[in-house]
Amino acid sequence: xxxxxxxxxxxxxxxxxxxxxxxxxxxxxDMVAVYPITPQSSLVEYLAQFIADGRMDADLxxxxxxxxxxxxxxxxxxxxxxxxSATSAQxxxxxxxxxxxxxxxxxxxxxxxxxxxxxxxxxxxxxxxDAMTVKExxxxxxxxxxxxxxxxxxxxxxxxxxxxxVMLPVNxxxxxxxxxxxxxxxxxxxxSVVDAFLGEKQVNWHACLxxxxxxxxxxxxxxxxxxxxxxxxxxxKGLCSGMQTALQVIEDAHADWGKRTGRYWSPLIEExxxxxxxxxxxxxxxMTGAAKxxxxxxxxxxxxxxxxxxxxxxxxxxxxxxxALSKVKAIGVVDRSVNFGWNCGPAFQEVxxxxxxxxxxxIPMMSFxxxxxxxxxxxxxxxxxxxxxxxxxxxEAAAGPxxxxxxx
Amino acid sequence: MGAAFDSISFKASLCDGCGDCMTxxxxxxxxxxxxxxxxxxxxxxxxxxxxxxxxxPKCVQVxxxxxxxxxxxxxxxGWDASKCVDCLLCTAGCAYGGIAVDETVAxxxxxxQCDGDPACxxxxxxxxxxYRKAGTIFNxxxxxxxxFVPGLxxxxxxxxxxxxRHAMRKIGRNSVLATPPGCIPGMGSVxxxxxxxxxxxxxxxxxxxxASMLAGIRRYYDRIGRKDIVVMALAGDGGTSDCGFHAVxxxxxxxxxxLYVCVDNEGYMNTGMQRSGTTPYGSWTSTTPVxxxxxxxxxxxxNLPLIMTAHKCRYVATASTGYMEDLYEKLDRAVEASFxxxxxxxxxxxxxxxxxxxxxxxxxxxxxxxxxxFNPLWEYTNSTGLRFTHSPDNAYPVAExxxxxxxxxxxxxxxxxxxxxxxxxxxxxxxxxxxxxxxPLAAHRAPTGSSTPVGAEPxxxxxxxxxxx
Ligand code: SF4
Ligand code: SF4
Numbered sequence: 092x093x094x095x096x097x098x099x100x101x102x103x104x105x106x107x108x109x110x111x112x113x114x115x116x117x118x119x120x121d122m123v124a125v126y127p128i129t130p131q132s133s134l135v136e137y138l139a140q141f142i143a144d145g146r147m148d149a150d151l152x153x154x155x156x157x158x159x160x161x162x163x164x165x166x167x168x169x170x171x172x173x174x175x176s177a178t179s180a181q182x183x184x185x186x187x188x189x190x191x192x193x194x195x196x197x198x199x200x201x202x203x204x205x206x207x208x209x210x211x212x213x214x215x216x217x218x219x220x221d222a223m224t225v226k227e228x229x230x231x232x233x234x235x236x237x238x239x240x241x242x243x244x245x246x247x248x249x250x251x252x253x254x255x256x257v258m259l260p261v262n263x264x265x266x267x268x269x270x271x272x273x274x275x276x277x278x279x280x281x282x283s284v285v286d287a288f289l290g291e292k293q294v295n296w297h298a299c300l301x302x303x304x305x306x307x308x309x310x311x312x313x314x315x316x317x318x319x320x321x322x323x324x325x326x327x328k329g330l331c332s333g334m335q336t337a338l339q340v341i342e343d344a345h346a347d348w349g350k351r352t353g354r355y356w357s358p359l360i361e362e363x364x365x366x367x368x369x370x371x372x373x374x375x376x377x378m379t380g381a382a383k384x385x386x387x388x389x390x391x392x393x394x395x396x397x398x399x400x401x402x403x404x405x406x407x408x409x410x411x412x413x414x415a416l417s418k419v420k421a422i423g424v425v426d427r428s429v430n431f432g433w434n435c436g437p438a439f440q441e442v443x444x445x446x447x448x449x450x451x452x453x454i455p456m457m458s459f460x461x462x463x464x465x466x467x468x469x470x471x472x473x474x475x476x477x478x479x480x481x482x483x484x485x486x487e488a489a490a491g492p493x494x495x496x497x498x499x
Numbered sequence: 500m501g502a503a504f505d506s507i508s509f510k511a512s513l514c515d516g517c518g519d520c521m522t523x524x525x526x527x528x529x530x531x532x533x534x535x536x537x538x539x540x541x542x543x544x545x546x547x548x549x550x551x552x553x554x555x556p557k558c559v560q561v562x563x564x565x566x567x568x569x570x571x572x573x574x575x576x577g578w579d580a581s582k583c584v585d586c587l588l589c590t591a592g593c594a595y596g597g598i599a600v601d602e603t604v605a606x607x608x609x610x611x612q613c614d615g616d617p618a619c620x621x622x623x624x625x626x627x628x629x630y631r632k633a634g635t636i637f638n639x640x641x642x643x644x645x646x647f648v649p650g651l652x653x654x655x656x657x658x659x660x661x662x663x664r665h666a667m668r669k670i671g672r673n674s675v676l677a678t679p680p681g682c683i684p685g686m687g688s689v690x691x692x693x694x695x696x697x698x699x700x701x702x703x704x705x706x707x708x709x710a711s712m713l714a715g716i717r718r719y720y721d722r723i724g725r726k727d728i729v730v731m732a733l734a735g736d737g738g739t740s741d742c743g744f745h746a747v748x749x750x751x752x753x754x755x756x757x758l759y760v761c762v763d764n765e766g767y768m769n770t771g772m773q774r775s776g777t778t779p780y781g782s783w784t785s786t787t788p789v790x791x792x793x794x795x796x797x798x799x800x801x802n803l804p805l806i807m808t809a810h811k812c813r814y815v816a817t818a819s820t821g822y823m824e825d826l827y828e829k830l831d832r833a834v835e836a837s838f839x840x841x842x843x844x845x846x847x848x849x850x851x852x853x854x855x856x857x858x859x860x861x862x863x864x865x866x867x868x869x870x871x872x873f874n875p876l877w878e879y880t881n882s883t884g885l886r887f888t889h890s891p892d893n894a895y896p897v898a899e900x901x902x903x904x905x906x907x908x909x910x911x912x913x914x915x916x917x918x919x920x921x922x923x924x925x926x927x928x929x930x931x932x933x934x935x936x937x938x939p940l941a942a943h944r945a946p947t948g949s950s951t952p953v954g955a956e957p958x959x960x961x962x963x964x965x966x967x968x
Binding site: 121122124150152153154155156158159162163164165166167168169170171172188189192299300301302304305306307308309310311312313322 | 672673674675684689690691692693694695697698699700701702703704705707708711712713714715716717718719720722723728745746748749752753
C-alpha cells in the first residue's frame, strides 16, 4: 500500500487500481462496499486507506462477499445514497443475483470491473470474459484504455448514471493486470472541478425507501391474474429507452468533462487514422495502445490501415461504428474474450450486427481472440492481424477465429 | 375503539356441575353466590349465569337510582349499596341473568371479580372457569393503526398474517420494511401490479439478500442522521436459514443496526411446502415425502435462534403468537436493540395449509408447541446472556403437540422418541446457557409497553420509542 500523499490537482504516478480509487474518491460516494478479489484487491485497499486517513468521507462496508456488496448498495441507493464498488470475475459471478436487478430498479451507481478471465480452467489473470458475460443485463459498460482514462471515466460515469433520463448503473471496466497493476503518470483533477462537474447528487425518487413518503418498491408485475404483462413491458421499454438516451448523455458528459479538465476522451468510439483507411482494426480496452503502434508501423510501410476503439460497449454505439467502418474493404475485430456458441469474440459479433443493421454493402470481417488469461497481445500480434485483414480485403476467405496466443 | 377488560370465561364442555364455584363465591362474599351453574339444554350439560361486565350494560341503563356503574379502569360493573333502592329492575334487565339476588336480605348480589383474583376460578376443579387477561393487548394496541390493508391474500387462518399485523401495529409507521420472497409478499405486502398491501415503505428483496440490503439502508440513514427509523425484515425461514444465511450471519457479525424478524413456518410453504433448514425431523413436506423408503425429513432442524446467539447479537429471542404479551414485550426490546446492533426475533408460525392443521387449531398448536418445549420461549442479549420467558419445566410430552399436526401423522414410535430426545437435549442446552448467564438485574423484566432493553440502562432511545408511538 502506497502512503497517500497525493493531493488533488497534482500529478502522481499510480497503477490503474489506484487511479480508479482516486476517481471514486473525487466523486464523493456516501458508501463504499467492498470484498477483495484478484486483480481488484488493491483497489479496495486504496479505498479503505483513503477512508481510514479521512481523505474520503464515505461509509466503508467490509462485507462477507460480493453478493452482499451489491445488496448493501441497493439498500443505500434506495435510501438516497451515492455508492461505489469494484469487483472481478468470480466476484462478479457471485454478485450476479443482485446485479441482475440493479438496472431493472433503475438504481444509479458506479461499479468498476477489473476485468479477468473466468474459471475454469482456473486462472486469476486478465481477460474480459467476466464483463462480456454480463453485457446483456442492462448495465452501461465503458472500457478504459489508460490509467488516466480510468480516473476520468468514473466521475463521468456518475454523471451518466444519475442523469434523470438515464438512471442506470454503470460499469467502468479496466483490464486486470495490464491496467490494474501497470503504473503510469496520472493527473488528479481538483476536487472543486469534480464537484462542479457532478453538481447535486441525483436521487431516483422513482424507487426510494423513506417513511416520509411511503412507497412499495418492486411490486410483482405481469403474468396471470394481474393487469397482464403490460406493466412489465412498460418497465422493460423504459429501461431500453434509458439505455438509448444514454448514448447522447455519455457524449455530453465527456464533452463537459473535457471542457473542465482539458482531457477529451472519445465517449462512444475512438477513430484512429481512419480518414483514408482501406482496412480497419476494432479493439477494446488496454490492447488499443499496442494496436495503435501496429497501425503506425503499417502506415509507415504505406499500408492504409486505421483503428476503431470501442469505449462504450453498452449501450452499443452501432450507428457510429457502422459509419466509422463504412468505407473500408475489410475489418479485423480483436477480442479479449470468447463468445461461446458463435465461434468468435463478442465484439466481433456486435460489429457484425451493427454493420448489417446500418449498411447495405457486405464488408468481409474476421474475428481474432487474444490476451486470454493475461497473455500479451503484442505489436507483432497486431501486425499479424493487419496482414491477415489485408488478405481478407484482397479476397481471401475469412477463417476464424484466429487465436493470437495459441503458440505463445 | 373501545376497551376490553379482564373477564371470567366459562367452558361448558369442561363443567361437570359440581357447584364448587358457587360455594366458594358465597363463602368469599358471605352471602348469595354471584355465579350460578344451571342445567344445560342437553341432559348432563351445564351453563352458567354470571355477570359479563358488559361494555354497554343494560343493568346500568335500567337502574333508576344510579347504583350501578361501569368502572372505566377495570371494567367491572359495580354496585353501590348506599344508592340502591332494591327495585331489582337490574336483575330483570340483564339478558344473561348475570345479576343475582341475595334472598336473605332481598338485595342485589353483584359479581365484582374479587379484585382480579376470583374465588370461583380458583376452586373450579375442571378448569371450566378461567380468568382471562388477554384484553390488555387489545387495550394497548387496539387503537393503533393496522399497517397492512384488509384483504391480504393469506391462506385461511394463517398465523403469519397475525404476526405481520401485530408486529407492524406495534412498530409503527416510522419504519422501512423488507419482505423477501415467501408467504408474506405472496399475501401482497409489496403488492401486485402497482398496488401495495403495506402502508410503510416496503421492498421485496431477493430471497438471499434481505439482511444485507437492510444494512445498506440503515447505514445511510445513520449517515444522514435519521437514526430513529426502524429498519426491519419480516422474512421466512428459507430465506433466513438457508440461502440468505450468509447475509444474516454477515450482518450480525458486523453488528448492523437492523431488526430481523424470522417468521418460521418450517418450510418453503408459499412455493408448495418444500423442506427448509428449519423443517423439523420427521415432518412431511413435498420434498421430504412419506413413502415406502422415506418417512418425512431425515435431519433435525437447524436451531437458528440459538445459532444467532453465537453471533453475539445485541438481542435474540424466540416468540409465539400463542403468548402474545410475551411477543409484544420482545418486540419492544428487539426494536430498541436494533438501534444499537443486530436484533433477531424468531417467531414460530404454524402453517395451516402446509402442516395440515385446521385453521381453528393454529393458536392451540402455537401454545402446545411452547408448552411441550418443542419451541421454548427465551431471550438473549450479548450482555445478560440467555433466560427463559416461559418455564420449560412441567412440559407436556411432545407427542401431545405433534398429534394435532397432520405433517407428523405418519410418525413411528421411534421417530417420536427421536423428537422427544432432541427436545430434551435442546432444553438441557438452553438451561445450561441460562444457568451460566449473569443473574438478572433488578429491572430485568421491563413492564409491558416499556421500551427499556433488557439489562441496559434506559437511554435516549426510550424517549425515541415514545415519540414514535
Ligand atoms: S368472581 Fe367472585 S364474586 Fe364473581 S362469581 Fe366469582 S367468586 Fe363470586
Ligand atoms: S336493584 Fe338496585 S342496582 Fe338494581 S336496578 Fe334497582 S336500584 Fe339499581
